[in-house]
Amino acid sequence: EDQVTQSPEALRLQEGESSSLNCSYTVSGLRGLFWYRQDPGKGPEFLFTLYSAGEEKEKERLKATLTKKESFLHITAPKPEDSATYLCAVHSGGSNYKLTFGKGTLLTVNP
Amino acid sequence: DAGVIQSPRHEVTEMGQEVTLRCKPISGHDYLFWYRQTMMRGLELLIYFNNNVPIDDSGMPEDRFSAKMPNASFSTLKIQPSEPRDSAVYFCASSNTQGAPEFFGPGTRLTVL
Numbered sequence: 001e002d003q004v005t006q007s008p009e010a011l012r013l014q015e016g017e018s019s020s021l022n023c024s025y026t027v028s029g030l031r032g033l034f035w036y037r038q039d040p041g042k043g044p045e046f047l048f049t050l051y052s053a054g055e056e057k058e059k060e061r062l063k064a065t066l067t068k069k070e071s072f073l074h075i076t077a078p079k080p081e082d083s084a085t086y087l088c089a090v091h092s093g094g095s096n097y098k099l100t101f102g103k104g105t106l107l108t109v110n111p
Numbered sequence: 112d113a114g115v116i117q118s119p120r121h122e123v124t125e126m127g128q129e130v131t132l133r134c135k136p137i138s139g140h141d142y143l144f145w146y147r148q149t150m151m152r153g154l155e156l157l158i159y160f161n162n163n164v165p166i167d168d169s170g171m172p173e174d175r176f177s178a179k180m181p182n183a184s185f186s187t188l189k190i191q192p193s194e195p196r197d198s199a200v201y202f203c204a205s206s207n208t209q210g211a212p213e214f215f216g217p218g219t220r221l222t223v224l
Contacts, residue, residue: 034211043115043202043215044154077166089211097142097211098167101154 002027006102020075023088036087078109115216129191132204144212145203
């Protein structure tokens with residue numbers, strides 16, 4: 001059974017203080033790793049898909065990286081508007097798009 | 112495009128009642144997903160459709176849950192009879208040929224008393 005563990009559960013940063021969120025996974029044949037952002041009371045917003053170890057994707061202050069065991073979401077010089085829950089999900093094996101999600105990291109960026 | 116549209120946004124019902132949740136995906140998207148989110152279990156896939164055909168319903172908890180997609184612009188998730196443990200936020204999502212859920216709706220918060 002696929003497993004996804006995100007850490008830390010919650011992270012509080014000061015504006016401009018860079019940090020990283022971790023997503024560790026155990027799957028039988030990774031086909032894709034996905035990052036989403038979720039604001040309170042809203043549905044998740046797709047950010048990135050990573051397919052193979054060594055791959056990196058960037059979007060504004062966010063950069064996602066992937067190894068064979070984990071993915072990191074690096075946040076550079078965060079702003080208060082980056083506050084949200086960040087979710088990681090994996091797709092493994094088969095052709096069905098059944099993602100397994102982690103519980104998320106709640107990021108709070110204080111001004 | 113208005114994005115994925117879900118209705119109702121909030122539903123409060125009593126145990127044993129039938130509940131119907133509705134979703135309008137983004138026009139042109141081939142995949143439609145129904146997810147459930149709770150604090151304990153996080154986001155879980157219930158069922159997804161490709162070109163209106165159910166592909167994987169292994170996440171549907173039990174026979175009380177059913178989903179339909181009669182056309183490319185409409186889907187329903189029905190719970191009959193509802194139970195308190197069904198209380199959660201239900202999300203609908205759609206995507207194009209990428210397959211994985213790309214655009215989520217705002218969700219329906221269901222409370223079963």
